[in-house]
Amino acid sequence: MSSSAGENGRLRRSTTSCAAAAPFSCRMQEKVKEIVEEHFGREYELFTEFTGLISWTKGAKIGWHSDDNRPYLKQRHFSAVCYLNNYEEDFKGGLFHFEEGDPQTVVPSAGTVVIYTADEKNMHCVDEITDGERCTLALWFTLNKAHDEDEKLIQQLSALSSNFCGVMSDQILEQGGLTLGLPVSASSIMYNLNGSVQQDERSDEKSEVAEERPVDDLRLGRMARLGFTCSFSSNYSGDEQDRPVGILYRHEEVPCTFSNMMHALQVIQFHHFRRSIMKLKSSADAEETLAFSKIHDGTNRESLGKENSPLENTHGGTQARRTSEAHLDADIDVRSKRRLAMKTGREMQCVETEIFEVRDFIESWKEWKAYSSNLWDQVCNFLPTWKATRLLVNHT
Numbered sequence: 407m408s409s410s411a412g413e414n415g416r417l418r419r420s421t422t423s424c425a426a427a428a429p430f431s432c433r434m435q436e437k438v439k440e441i442v443e444e445h446f447g448r449e450y451e452l453f454t455e456f457t458g459l460i461s462w463t464k465g466a467k468i469g470w471h472s473d474d475n476r477p478y479l480k481q482r483h484f485s486a487v488c489y490l491n492n493y494e495e496d497f498k499g500g501l502f503h504f505e506e507g508d509p510q511t512v513v514p515s516a517g518t519v520v521i522y523t524a525d526e527k528n529m530h531c532v533d534e535i536t537d538g539e540r541c542t543l544a545l546w547f548t549l550n551k552a553h554d555e556d557e558k559l560i561q562q563l564s565a566l567s568s569n570f571c572g573v574m575s576d577q578i579l580e581q582g583g584l585t586l587g588l589p590v591s592a593s594s595i596m597y598n599l600n601g602s603v604q605q606d607e608r609s610d611e612k613s614e615v616a617e618e619r620p621v622d623d624l625r626l627g628r629m630a631r632l633g634f635t636c637s638f639s640s641n642y643s644g645d646e647q648d649r650p651v652g653i654l655y656r657h658e659e660v661p662c663t664f665s666n667m668m669h670a671l672q673v674i675q676f677h678h679f680r681r682s683i684m685k686l687k688s689s690a691d692a693e694e695t696l697a698f699s700k701i702h703d704g705t706n707r708e709s710l711g712k713e714n715s716p717l718e719n720t721h722g723g724t725q726a727r728r729t730s731e732a733h734l735d736a737d738i739d740v741r742s743k744r745r746l747a748m749k750t751g752r753e754m755q756c757v758e759t760e761i762f763e764v765r766d767f768i769e770s771w772k773e774w775k776a777y778s779s780n781l782w783d784q785v786c787n788f789l790p791t792w793k794a795t796r797l798l799v800n801h802t
């Protein structure tokens with residue numbers, strides 16, 4: 407880990423590994439808090455006021471502001487933004503700038519954390535995202551214990567567990583218990599950084615409406631990005647947040663039911679994530695197969711050149727290309743060839759993401775259920791300790 411202190415009490419710190427990739431990481435939170443405490447000489451004095459996993463997509467930006475620039479944000483004393491992916495590689499635009507001092511510009515890269523005081527000494531902005539998705543974990547810290555987000559979460563989980571204590575986690579999930587109980591993140595209220603009108607009131611500059619239709623509800627907005635919409639049962643009279651929903655993928659009904667919108671979004675996002683992992687694995691397999699085939703028949707794929715790549719052939723190539731493919735055919739089976747195409751062909755990759763298999767989605771739905779059921783068991787397990795210490799600490 408390297409770090410350098412700048413003027414204005416800022417620190418920019420880079421880690422060599424990306425611990426931030428773990429989505430629900432208390433450890434990450436604690437680590438960042440320690441860094442902030444140490445840098446600002448506030449050891450053991452800070453409480454986490456807000457943690458948000460934030461996705462910035464095309465059109466999103468934030469103008470010059472300080473992070474405490476509203477009366478209801480005055481409890482924010484220190485800010486930390488952890489970058490979870492890479493400028494230029496994963497998204498375009500989205501540079502972070504301080505109005506003055508050093509460093510003036512921060513180039514987001516996975517594992518880098520920028521920390522600064524939340525007051526007007528550190529006015530900053532983020533350039534518009536012009537392509538891709540920029541992912542960050544934003545944290546604000548406070549000296550005021552009354553604004554400790556851990557304590558609020560513990561209270562909510564306690565209330566939930568007292569309703570469902572002793573009930574099988576599976577049944578809780580069936581009734582929507584877990585998704586109902588987990589707090590709707592503040593980010594769904596504060597941020598809708600999808601290129602539609604920016605809802606963050608802290609910024610005086612509103613971003614332009616991009617070509618996407620403005621979606622007020624972040625959950626619906628995120629579903630829409632992945633091709634899904636919600637269908638609501640008409641005969642429901644309860645709280646809107648708890649309304650059971652069905653989903654459609656590109657107007658086709660998906661045969662799964664969800665306790666509420668949040669639950670649907672969780673499964674959809676998990677499915678998306680699971681598919682991307684599967685793709686990565688497949689392409690790694692294909693690479694291995696290819697390497698094996700090179701050893702086996704002495705073919706050097708590089709020397710075949712782009713014209714001769716098997717990918718070209720999947721798009722209907724010339725006879726010459728086919729000949730090269732036939733050469734490779736000796737060792738690469740049809741499945742591996744498809745995988746290889748997925749890895750090397752951007753065009754092909756796009757086509758692949760369009761393919762939606764209901765059976766695959768149901769698999770994700772089941773896996774998510776098992777995951778959240780396990781998570782619930784852990785919450786129940788740790789809750790007594792959390793309540794006693796009034797702190798969510800990592801027990802693993």
Ligand SMILES: O=C(O)CCC(=O)C(=O)O
Nearest residue numbers: 468473487502532542544
């Ligand atoms: O994502 C960033 O780089 C900074 C975000 C920011 O300034 C904010 O959320 O207040």
Ligand SMILES: [Fe+2]
Nearest residue numbers: 471472473530
């Ligand atoms: Fe900010």
